Amino acid sequence: MPMTDQGPLGRKLGALQTATELGGGRVPEDALASAEQVLERAGKRRRLSSEHTVVGFFGATGSGKSSLFNAVTGQELARAAATRPTTAEPLAAVWGAEGSGPLLDWLEVDQRHLLDGPPAGADPRGTWVRLADRLRGGGRDAAGGLILLDLPDFDSIAVQHREIVTRLAGQVDVLVWVVDPQKYADAALHREFLEPLAAHRGVTLVVLNQVDRLAERDVAGVLSSLRGILAQDGLAQVPVFAASAVTGEGIEPLRHAIAEVAERRTAATDRLLSDVRTAARALGAEDAGGVPAGVGKGTEARLVDALTEASGASTVVRAVQQSYRLEGGRRTGWPVVRWLARARQDPLRRLGLRRGDHPDRRRRDSPAPDDPRVHRTSLPGRSPAQRAQADGAIRTFADRASEGAPDTWRSSVRRAARSHDQTLPDELDQVISSADLRAGAGSWWWHVINVLQWFALLAAVAGLGWLGVLALAGYLQFEVPPAPDVEGFPIPTLLVAGGLLFGVLLALLTAPLVRLGARRRAHRARRRLRGGIADLARERIVAPVGAEIERYGAFREALAAASGRH
Structure with a gap:
């Protein structure tokens, strides 16, 4: 799908598409497949409501994720239990229903609760109340909305639950990871989710839930330990909240953070930008940054x-x-x-x-x-x-x-x-x-030498013929005048000797030239x-x-x- 939008996201998507096309058959197939998935997902997300912010609540069994979800929404929408997974499929709480239907269809979320107004007990001067008032007010400024998703536990024994979590972790705009004091250092959470999604730290929140189970003096230590582990995952700058769905502690700051993200209406773009950067780095994972020597x-x-x-x-x-x-x-x-x-x-x-x-x-x-x-x-x-x-x-x-x-x-x-x-x-x-x-x-001079050779040969043949005639006449007792001479040497003899000698010498002299x-x-x-x-x-x-x-x-x-x- 060509990316024609000339905004920052459109340009980066276009660049990723170009890199994917150029890298075909030359970079690892898994990296290409990942980049193609990002392009496909980005294309679908951009065609849907960009004014809605989708926030997903992720957590392990027993982390109190559904209870926290209820506390944030101010309503008992999700069924909660302490020891076993109770969320079998995604559940959505929606503020600003207009335009959310196609987006929720793409997210494959069937359970939807359309809400109006701020959660019960929300700070009347808080960001969430202002957001809710805007969404209820109608008019041009009312466009958009907020969608909170309560998701199945990522460590559920049900395979389909894990598949849902994995899929939606790649689709939601904001990721809220809910951990509890007992399993906040769970290796599966950090290795399989937080580390791979470290590039998405700009759209990630972490909540240490159930702090009511800790002594007040221990909360700071656990938070410090959690932040240290997150730093090792590449999430050092991620906001960390201490909260309790039971006592309500920390709920309002979490609401404020979520509402601020929804107010900015940039979470979807920020998430896609992070996806693009991650896919681009995967495509160039083997690139040492060198420039080929080229053809010299x-x-x-x-x-x-x-x-x-x-x-x-x-x-x-x-x-x-x-x-x-x-x-x-x-x-x-x-x-x-x-x-x-x-x-x-x-x-x-x-x-x-x-x-x-x-x-x-x-x-x-x-x-x-x-x-x-x-x-x-x-x-x-x-x-x-x-x-x-x-x-x-x-x-x-x-x-x-x-x-x-x-x-x-x-x-x-x-x-x-x-x-x-x-x-x-x-x-x-x-x-x-x-x-x-x-x-x-x-060569041109061959003709000259050739003519000279034949003249020399003709001279020698003429001399031989003359001598032969003289010999035959003497044998037949004819009176013939003696052959003319030069310095006492008969001309026929000179013709024979000179022709042969000149031809041989000429051949010997021209051999080096040849x-x-x-x-x-x-x-x-x-x-x-x-x-x-x-x-x-x-x-x-x-x-x-x-x-x-x-x-x-x-x-x-x-x-x-x-x-x-x-």
Whole structure:
């Protein structure tokens, strides 16, 4: 239910609702269920009469709770007994009946006594008389009223009695706990009710009933002991009254306190605010107050490095380097021995990374073979060590990013980091297959070297042909002029020797340049692959982790607003 009221209670309820939605699946289920119950209860209570104040009388068997209830109301409405529970269901005394019906229906109170005027014996100048006069006076100021509830004993042997008490302890606006001198330190009362409701001390009253059974000198000591126990329960500032339903001692001060609460007409809001604060603190019970480290550049860089290694990118980079060297040898090596390089398979083609090599490329109606959505590499399957490396890198990244958050939220950050575990290997493969590795692309100077190599080879072949013609003519006894020479060396011989020597030397001199170019090509390939993997990591791992950390920050802000820390 959206909370649209912009008052303090509406804002805190809205903040609690936001925290509940953000904490789903990330905080303990019992805390979420409790917060949802508070929201539901608050929604129902706010739709009912906010002008009525509901005061519940709670107590153990024999505490005189019903007798005290009768004394406060001034009428014998509740049946009282000293040793056994006599209140089987809630009983209501109502001042200001208008609008109380739906509220009592929600409280599931069927026994209702509509009263008019102050209790018998009330101080004519007291707050209760003024309240009663206002409620009887009619008009705009008469809106609202007061409802006192006498409830079953919380320690009754009847299970349904305890269920009623537990339910109404979460619904009434003001809680009046009635204890007696014999059982005021009862562990069940303090452990099961007072301690859990300590946050509601602003709407809690405690009455030490039956003080007529104590010697006058002992009353102060018992009150001091009771206050000490209440302080241990977190209720140090709660008003404590000494009263006796038999003698009437302390009844008027108790009436005055109850009437003052009803006059202010804020008890329902105060109670709901306490409920919201309690639920918010339960939601943040595991929150140590730390702020997660978040996603840092160094942490992200280490993740990308690890994924790059685990993806097999190093194998691809080595293949790029080897492919360049192989192609460089084919294009710049001595033409006579180039067939040796052509006999070796290109490592990029072996990995399925040579673009344009697909046999269907020639068919116009076939899909583009370079489309990464349909193209797969032939990289070896990820080894267990590579999978463990990737898993460890993701886990380490999530742990460092969530450091400082509670364990439940750190677990949710880890789940966010691994939210694409099933598709990540294929996506890494697609990043590699779609990367522009410039497979098969050469360098501009290869063409120059290639032309020079072929000129050298042609010179050597021409020289060999010339020498062959001269040899054949001499063998057939033809008269041929001698071959021209340079410095005494025949030109055909110079062409053969120079062509062969130049080609071999050129191949030897360009080999280091090819190796240097291969290293540069491999470096660029690694940079491109790492860039693609970095983009994938940001989309599939970093972004979900960042979103989860932002969610935790919004959750903490909502908790702070709901609990009143700001």
